[in-house]
Amino acid sequence: MSRRNKLLKFAEILAFPNVFEVLGEYSPNPSLSGERGKPVEMKGNWNTNYFKNNNPITLELACGKGDYTIGLARMYPDRNFIGVDIKGNRIWRGAKTALEEKLDNVAFLRTRIEQIDHFFAKDEVSEIWITFPDPFLNKESRRLTALPFLKLYQKFLKMEGIVHLKTDSAELYEYTVEASLPNQDIFEMIYQNADIYKDKLILKELELKTFYEKKHLANGKKITYVQCKLR
Numbered sequence: 001m002s003r004r005n006k007l008l009k010f011a012e013i014l015a016f017p018n019v020f021e022v023l024g025e026y027s028p029n030p031s032l033s034g035e036r037g038k039p040v041e042m043k044g045n046w047n048t049n050y051f052k053n054n055n056p057i058t059l060e061l062a063c064g065k066g067d068y069t070i071g072l073a074r075m076y077p078d079r080n081f082i083g084v085d086i087k088g089n090r091i092w093r094g095a096k097t098a099l100e101e102k103l104d105n106v107a108f109l110r111t112r113i114e115q116i117d118h119f120f121a122k123d124e125v126s127e128i129w130i131t132f133p134d135p136f137l138n139k140e141s142r143r144l145t146a147l148p149f150l151k152l153y154q155k156f157l158k159m160e161g162i163v164h165l166k167t168d169s170a171e172l173y174e175y176t177v178e179a180s181l182p183n184q185d186i187f188e189m190i191y192q193n194a195d196i197y198k199d200k201l202i203l204k205e206l207e208l209k210t211f212y213e214k215k216h217l218a219n220g221k222k223i224t225y226v227q228c229k230l231r
């Protein structure tokens with residue numbers, strides 16, 4: 001994408017009512033801005049102030065263009081979905097689709113996931129999808145299923161909340177499955193599959209395909225899936 005195109009999207013996204021952006025990306029006390037840069041306090045307030053209902057909230061982490069956020073929101077109008085990514089030009093796509101389709105059960109949050117506990121209160125989230133995250137094979141601490149990240153999610157995920165990981169990376173898949181064995185006090189493996197499309201899918205949600213998943217499938221890669229429960 002050209003630099004001009006990116007800048008246009010950054011400008012447009014500022015006026016989107018369904019996008020919230022971090023202020024202070026590397027600050028110990030980041031805050032959020034909403035439509036047209038207005039400061040907002042969303043922690044503990046997503047349902048009251050934005051969705052205006054009491055429906056359960058699902059997060060899509062590393063959402064990119066928000067394919068799961070949008071797909072799940074169409075599938076479950078009585079649930080709320082928030083896509084989270086640091087890249088505004090990617091979030092733009094999902095946010096624009098949500099506005100065009102009037103999906104009022106969708107929001108996007110542009111932040112580093114490392115800071116996410118600043119924006120959700122205890123028990124505010126019911127479920128997490130992590131879709132095709134960068135596997136960071138040379139930097140364990142950045143993997144979104146590394147233990148410190150799971151402990152971060154525990155701060156706002158309801159007890160026994162489900163975390164889904166869908167990835168083309170056999171290494172990230174194996175790393176996540178193996179990490180669960182000595183850490184049963186934190187997370188319990190419910191289901192794992194190293195090649196989901198060779199079997200009957202266990203969830204209709206798995207039929208949704210992200211931008212990156214389509215690329216990996218075109219290159220003949222296997223798609224893996226892990227479902228675990230955080231205690």
Ligand SMILES: C[S@@+](CC[C@H](N)C(=O)[O-])C[C@H]1O[C@@H](n2cnc3c(N)ncnc32)[C@H](O)[C@@H]1O
Pocket residue numbers: 061062063064065066067084085086087090111112113114131132133134210211212213
């Ligand atoms: C490979 S892309 C996958 C995007 C999308 N889920 C898909 O499947 O099409 C990984 C995404 O994770 C985002 N990402 C990686 N690390 C992140 C972090 N620590 N915080 C927020 N976003 C992150 C990147 O900006 C990128 O959009």
